Amino acid sequence: MSQSESLTFYTYARVDEGRDDRWAYTGIPEIFFYDEDSARxxxxxxxxxxxxxxxxxxxxxxxxxxxxxxxSKASILALLNEGVGAFVKSYEIIEIVD
Incomplete structure (x- = not known):
């Protein structure tokens, strides 16, 4: 794997517009998926x-x-030491499920 490769994953979360930091630890683990269909x-x-x-x-x-x-070593260390938010470059909301 090239050290400059980014990866794309999918996840879901409760809608919480009052939450300042999407990736702050809430006590509920994040679950990630390889593709949108699996997450859906x-x-x-x-x-x-x-x-x-x-x-x-x-x-x-x-x-x-x-x-x-x-x-990279630095991004993996950030993930391990600081949590998922330190490893996320960007995210977008695909859909709100009411």
Whole structure:
């Protein structure tokens, strides 16, 4: 793998417009996927699980595409020492699932 290669992954998160730092640790681990279809399917399954319980309410969730920093010793160390946010170059919200 070239040291200058960035990677693209997909994830989802609860919509939280009041949150200043999207990548701040919340106690809930992030789950990442190789492609949009896998992330979308996991989100559908999660929604089905939540909606099957009458006591739970589905919160709006956002499907996201992220691009990492180029792979290097420095970027991997940032990931390990500072968390996912230090390794994310950019992200975009693909869809809001209400």
């Amino acid at each position: 399917e996991a989100l559908r399954e999660l929604r089905g699980d939540v909606e099957s319980d009458q006591d739970d309410e589905w919160p709006p969730m956002q499907l996201e595409k992220i691009e990492t920093l180029p792979i």
